[in-house]
Amino acid sequence: MSRTLSKDCIRPNTTPPQASPRGGVHIKRELLFIPGPVTVSAPVLESLRRPLIDHRGPAFAQLIERITHQLRPLFGTSGAIAILGSSGTGGMEAALVSLFSPGDRLLACPVGLFGLRFAEIARAYGCDVEILETEFGNALDPNRLAERLRADRKRQIDGILLTHNETSTGVQNDLAALSRGVADHGAMTLVDSVSGLGASDVRMDEWGFDAVVAASQKVLAAPPGVAMVALSDRAVDRLETSEVPSFYFNLRKALDFGALGQTPWTPPVSTLFAVETALDRYAAEGASNVWQRLASYAAAIRAGAQALGLDLFSRANAHSNTVVAVNIHSGIDFGAVLRTLREEYGMTLSGGQEHLRGKIFRIGTMGDLAQTDVIALLSAVEAVLTEAGMSVKKGSAAKAALEVFLRLEEPPIRGDARRTDGRRAAQTMAMPT
Ligand code: PMP
Numbered sequence: 001m002s003r004t005l006s007k008d009c010i011r012p013n014t015t016p017p018q019a020s021p022r023g024g025v026h027i028k029r030e031l032l033f034i035p036g037p038v039t040v041s042a043p044v045l046e047s048l049r050r051p052l053i054d055h056r057g058p059a060f061a062q063l064i065e066r067i068t069h070q071l072r073p074l075f076g077t078s079g080a081i082a083i084l085g086s087s088g089t090g091g092m093e094a095a096l097v098s099l100f101s102p103g104d105r106l107l108a109c110p111v112g113l114f115g116l117r118f119a120e121i122a123r124a125y126g127c128d129v130e131i132l133e134t135e136f137g138n139a140l141d142p143n144r145l146a147e148r149l150r151a152d153r154k155r156q157i158d159g160i161l162l163t164h165n166e167t168s169t170g171v172q173n174d175l176a177a178l179s180r181g182v183a184d185h186g187a188m189t190l191v192d193s194v195s196g197l198g199a200s201d202v203r204m205d206e207w208g209f210d211a212v213v214a215a216s217q218k219v220l221a222a223p224p225g226v227a228m229v230a231l232s233d234r235a236v237d238r239l240e241t242s243e244v245p246s247f248y249f250n251l252r253k254a255l256d257f258g259a260l261g262q263t264p265w266t267p268p269v270s271t272l273f274a275v276e277t278a279l280d281r282y283a284a285e286g287a288s289n290v291w292q293r294l295a296s297y298a299a300a301i302r303a304g305a306q307a308l309g310l311d312l313f314s315r316a317n318a319h320s321n322t323v324v325a326v327n328i329h330s331g332i333d334f335g336a337v338l339r340t341l342r343e344e345y346g347m348t349l350s351g352g353q354e355h356l357r358g359k360i361f362r363i364g365t366m367g368d369l370a371q372t373d374v375i376a377l378l379s380a381v382e383a384v385l386t387e388a389g390m391s392v393k394k395g396s397a398a399k400a401a402l403e404v405f406l407r408l409e410e411p412p413i414r415g416d417a418r419r420t421d422g423r424r425a426a427q428t429m430a431m432p433t
Pocket of ligand 1 (some may be wrong): 114332
């Protein structure tokens with residue numbers, strides 16, 4: 001705990017004080033607690049200033065090579081990874097159009113709005129999509145998925161669409177458990193891990209997934225603009241047979257150019273510099289330390305919200321470690337609460353999306369945030385809710401969060417102990433709220 005808790009004194013560990021335009025030193029910064037794009041560290045921002053390079057030249061090929069190498073352990077794959085100049089949705093669309101054909105039968109398993117988006121893209125390209133419904137706030141039940149797939153004795157289902165972490169509801173699916181039912185069936189399985197990759201263990205090869213999609217602006221804490229699609233060997237083979245016409249989002253082209261150290265189209269070179277720096281920082285922290293950091297922030301935010309008398313939207317066994325979804329308390333104008341937090345405290349949170357608008361608000365844990373930022377946020381939320389007329393015990397949110405941090409405080413692990421230390425991170429994530 002190294003920072004002063006005051007809305008005027010919030011300073012990141014990595015950002016030096018700056019000269020204020022009006023003279024003196026300006027140490028306040030805006031904090032994004034939205035679930036992406038996130039607060040980006042100074043070294044990552046700094047890399048955006050590098051002079052541009054030829055995207056058909058050797059330096060770019062080396063950059064792509066280094067990025068791909070750093071991404072492999074995050075996806076848990078030794079296979080192909082396509083790097084696309086697009087947001088996460090482009091990665092989802094690229095995977096769908098490149099692997100399926102019109103009329104293919106897909107089983108979509110949404111647990112929130114981004115899962116529904118995956119299904120919607122597939123329908124837009126003429127796939128026949130069945131929805132396996134899950135009530136929002138819950139994770140997908142691995143037994144229900146396995147049961148539905150077992151019932152498909154004739155193997156009519158060609159593809160399965162899963163979400164790793166559902167940003168709209170603050171829910172994380174148990175990919176390892178889901179993979180068992182999927183492996184028995186054998187259908188091509190696509191996973192949206194846009195807000196999940198890097199936040200917990202993903203073992204794509206071991207779990208038998210065929211395409212996993214991620215994006216630069218979430219856990220990696222780089223600016224938006226780059227999507228990554230990791231592919232299994234059989235997905236790479238399948239790229240030859242898809243009948244959906246595609247041009248820009250064509251993974252076959254992406255892999256062919258990738259083999260030359262290039263992208264088919266002009267790439268967001270500066271964002272890729274930032275992605276490389278972000279991946280270096282990720283590796284230096286160590287994957288299991290990142291998982292633990294995110295899990296502890298999410299647990300602290302949940303504890304803080306509950307101490308304020310607020311209920312969580314996600315169910316107890318389904319909490320995400322990258323986004324916390326909190327039910328809106330009746331009688332309080334939460335639009336005004338979020339506005340005050342943004343305008344007076346420099347802290348931006350998200351509301352709910354679509355039919356969850358006005359029902360929940362969401363707090364992201366990703367990005368260059370310190371424990372003190374989390375405690376400052378909860379103190380600010382408490383102050384604004386008190387002003388808005390909610391009766392809360394003074395200091396209760398910050399205290400609850402601090403207790404979580406102290407309970408979880410352990411000396412950091414040196415280097416990347418990801419494979420051997422998964423159990424400790426898993427225990428942290430499973431911690432009750
Ligand atoms: N899936 C999930 C789970 C997401 O959180 C998001 C972004 N919030 C997307 C897909 C879409 O990504 P993008 O906004 O980068 O297109």
